[in-house]
Amino acid sequence: MPAAAENVPTGTSLKNGTAAEAKVVLKPDARTLAKVVKQSQTVPRPFPPSYHKGRPLIPIYDIPEDSPYSxxxxxxxxxxxxxxxxxxxxxxxxxxxxxxxxxxxxxxxxxxxxxxxxxxxxxxxxxxxxxxxxxxxxxxxxxxxxxxxxxxxxxxxxxxxxxxxxxxxxxxxxxxxxxxxxxxxxxxxxxxxxxxxxxxxxxxxxxxxxxxxxxxxxxxxxxxxxxxxxxxxxxxxxxxxxxxxxxxxxxxxxxxxxxxxxxxxxxxxxxxxMPPAKCIKQAYDVIQHGANNMDTGKDWEPYLFGEFEWETWMRDLDSRGFVTGHVYQDYPKKASHKSSH
Structure with missing residues (x-):
């Protein structure tokens, strides 16, 4: 980052189901600016958060608030x-x-x-x-x-x-x-x-x-x-x-x-x-219970297969401006929480 920079973090924010791009204000010094110009001549310039793989990024969650869907x-x-x-x-x-x-x-x-x-x-x-x-x-x-x-x-x-x-x-x-x-x-x-x-x-x-x-x-x-x-x-x-x-x-x-x-x-x-049959079975049995190898005791509800990992992928997509609309859970999950499909 430039040495003398005033900026708002680049990315998107989700408010009421809509994506709002954050503004970026940069005040680079001459040395930093020269370095950026030199790099831009040899490496691809990074795309802003509204682009992915060189094409405009289309938000995932685009359902309006007055939607008739349940x-x-x-x-x-x-x-x-x-x-x-x-x-x-x-x-x-x-x-x-x-x-x-x-x-x-x-x-x-x-x-x-x-x-x-x-x-x-x-x-x-x-x-x-x-x-x-x-x-x-x-x-x-x-x-x-x-x-x-x-x-x-x-x-x-x-x-x-x-x-x-x-x-x-x-x-x-x-x-x-x-x-x-x-x-x-x-x-x-x-x-x-x-x-x-x-x-x-x-x-x-x-x-x-x-x-x-x-x-x-x-x-x-x-x-x-x-x-x-x-x-x-x-x-x-x-x-x-x-x-x-x-x-x-x-x-x-x-x-x-x-x-x-x-x-x-x-x-x-x-x-x-070929690994021993007992090891194959053990690996399968353990993972079917979800990512529950935690140090928080027994006052939380077990995770379903792939559920804990899904949160990481949603965070990654959201951090890159995809706007998933995902409702993030509090961790560890409270015992009263009921998982749904």
Whole structure:
């Protein structure tokens, strides 16, 4: 920073659901100014907080105060939209394809939110998500005129229909994940991230791209076989995480990508070491209780899988001006707090 600088911290602030950019006033001395000019000739100039990856940053939480949506739907919309930005921020999106869906809590029959077909992940906002029924009827197109992708509807609604305990499904084609999906061994518990995920379910590439209701049937037995399995690997294709919360679905994919990258590099060496079964089970059992290894005693409510970690990602997005609309929790969580999807 310049030696003689008067400034207001750069960034955005969230007040009543709106983002306000902070003003910056700098008074650099001549020496500092010369240094900045020299650096600008050799390295890319940093973008202001309203830009990300060289493009205008679109706020995630854009639902107006007079919205007709229920509090549960608003919460679902902002969380799901934030999940799209995390996938994009990590470089795991694929143009306008692939999908993340969320079931709106309290809806019966179930109502799902899905990305509008035509928007890239960095364009998805809380208000632009499309609301549909399990049979593909559009209830609300959101703030765009787009519809939804048929292939995404088929596989994701099938997962929500056959697994009513699941609230969020996240599908990726990450290269390492797709690579592992093409291996006969599948995902091996040879690294800690794979142990965290636990055993996976698998679907053969007999259907290819899911585009008919009949294709749903090949998923039913697979996803209902063991409810503890929350990663579905589509052979020669990619994978889907099944979360009881958005936080769980995201954290599963986050660990899956690391596990797959590690496995691909390990297999390239031609050999690997399989850890003892008891160690694999212990790693899985411990992480399923969430990030609860704390020194605050027993007067707080346990965290759900991925919940504590989600706060760190929301802080990161908000610090860079994404405006998640996330309501941050007091830590440690009070015992009276009730977790929700």
């Amino acid at each position: 509090p549960e739907e608003i919460d679902a919309r902002k969380k799901l939209a934030a999940c799209f930005r995390l996938v994009d921020d990590h470089g795991w999106s694929q143009l306008i394809y692939n999908h993340i869906t969320m079931k709106i809590p309290g809806t019966n029959p179930p109502e799902l939110l899905i990305n509008p077909f035509g928007l890239m992940y960095h364009e998805v906002t809380a208000s632009s998500l499309v609301k549909i029924t399990l049979d593909g009827q559009i209830l609300d197109r959101g703030s765009t005129k787009y519809g939804f992708n048929r292939a995404g509807y088929v596989i994701h609604t099938a997962l929500h229909e056959y697994r009513p305990d699941i609230y969020c499904t996240l599908h990726v084609h990450h290269s390492a994940v797709a690579g592992v999906s093409a291996m006969k061994e599948g995902l091996l518990p040879i690294n800690q991230e794979a142990m965290i995920i636990g055993p996976c379910s698998y679907v053969d590439y007999e259907v290819g791209i899911f585009d008919t209701d009949a294709d749903k049937l090949c998923l039913k037995d697979v996803v209902q076989e063991d409810l503890k399995k929350k990663v579905l690997i589509l052979k020669n294709h990619g994978a889907v995480s099944l979360g009881e919360t958005v936080e769980e679905a995201w954290y599963l994919i986050y660990n899956l990508v690391i596990a797959a990258e590690t496995q691909v590099k390990t297999m390239a060496s031609g050999s690997y070491i």
